[in-house]
Amino acid sequence: MPSNVTRKKLVVGNWKMHGSRAANAVLLSGLKDEGPWNADVAVCVPFPYITETAQALTGQAVAFGAQDCSAHEQGAYTGEVSSAMLADIGCRFVIVGHSERRAYHHESDQLVADKAKAALAHGVTPIVCVGETLAEREAGQTEAVVKRQLAAVIHTLTHCIGEVVVAYEPVWAIGTGLTATPEQAQAVHALLRKQLHAATQKADAMRILYGGSVKLDNAAQLFVQADIDGGLIGGAALKAADFSAICRAAS
Ligand code: PGA
Numbered sequence: 320m321p322s323n324v325t326r327k328k329l330v331v332g333n334w335k336m337h338g339s340r341a342a343n344a345v346l347l348s349g350l351k352d353e354g355p356w357n358a359d360v361a362v363c364v365p366f367p368y369i370t371e372t373a374q375a376l377t378g379q380a381v382a383f384g385a386q387d388c389s390a391h392e393q394g395a396y397t398g399e400v401s402s403a404m405l406a407d408i409g410c411r412f413v414i415v416g417h418s419e420r421r422a423y424h425h426e427s428d429q430l431v432a433d434k435a436k437a438a439l440a441h442g443v444t445p446i447v448c449v450g451e452t453l454a455e456r457e458a459g460q461t462e463a464v465v466k467r468q469l470a471a472v473i474h475t476l477t478h479c480i481g482e483v484v485v486a487y488e489p490v491w492a493i494g495t496g497l498t499a500t501p502e503q504a505q506a507v508h509a510l511l512r513k514q515l516h517a518a519t520q521k522a523d524a525m526r527i528l529y530g531g532s533v534k535l536d537n538a539a540q541l542f543v544q545a546d547i548d549g550g551l552i553g554g555a556a557l558k559a560a561d562f563s564a565i566c567r568a569a570s
Contacts, residue, residue, distance in 0.1 A: 328358040328542060328569035329484065329526050329549035331446060332556030333386060333414060336365060343368055347375040349559025355380050357570035358549065362556065363414050366400055373409055384412030384443070387420060390433035406441035413438045416448045418490045428471035435472050439479055446484045446551065447472050453491035462510055469511060473518045481521030484528060485511055486551040492531025494553060501540045504529045508546035535561060538568035
């Protein structure tokens with residue numbers, strides 16, 4: 320160690336179900352003025368806005384992607400969007416298994432793993448989210464929960480696991496203003512890295528992001544931890560200056 324010397328930080332904005340054509344134009348032009356940063360940067364935006372986002376980002380070192388994809392290849396799945404479609408329009412990333420999808424859409428560990436597999440099959444990098452609820456943390460189940468969630472993905476992707484990005488997002492820290500302390504986050508990241516080591520020789524090169532109320536004032540302390548390789552940013556990704564400051568903290 321330190322094992323993170325070769326890992327370039329990655330900061331991903333998760334816009335969730337926010338935005339409008341007008342608001343996105345302001346945000347994306349703000350990012351253009353703020354960048355570039357010495358970190359990899361991406362935005363995962365609502366489906367209807369991906370193409371316009373791609374156009375607005377032309378010539379900039381900001382990648383774009385989606386917030387979910389189907390586990391299916393194609394077919395009669397009304398309302399779903401395939402990873403082939405995401406690849407077709409140039410998406411570099413897709414978030415899978417966000418806790419909001421696990422909670423509100425009852426996505427199982429296996430479905431999340433299948434989505435990650437579908438994305439990889441089309442060259443779209445899945446950002447696989449794992450994380451425990453407050454009740455699980457208080458019951459001392461954090462380790463068991465995140466390991467179970469990651470194990471499903473490892474088992475399904477086998478030797479391709481090295482191609483994914485993992486995001487540790489404690490559910491109790493998402494959108495609540497509560498953040499895991501840098502030490503709490505690092506402890507879980509180290510566990511996840513260890514689990515990846517047992518599955519792939521690429522574990523040291525893999526990026527494990529932290530997400531959950533990352534803001535300008537806590538980003539630097541989180542990003543300095545040995546196994547935290549950047550962030551998945553929700554609320555603070557909706558203002559160019561705030562998101563840019565977080566990208567700068569990762570630089
Ligand atoms: P937050 O969201 O930064 O608003 O807590 C993070 C996420 O859900 O990805």
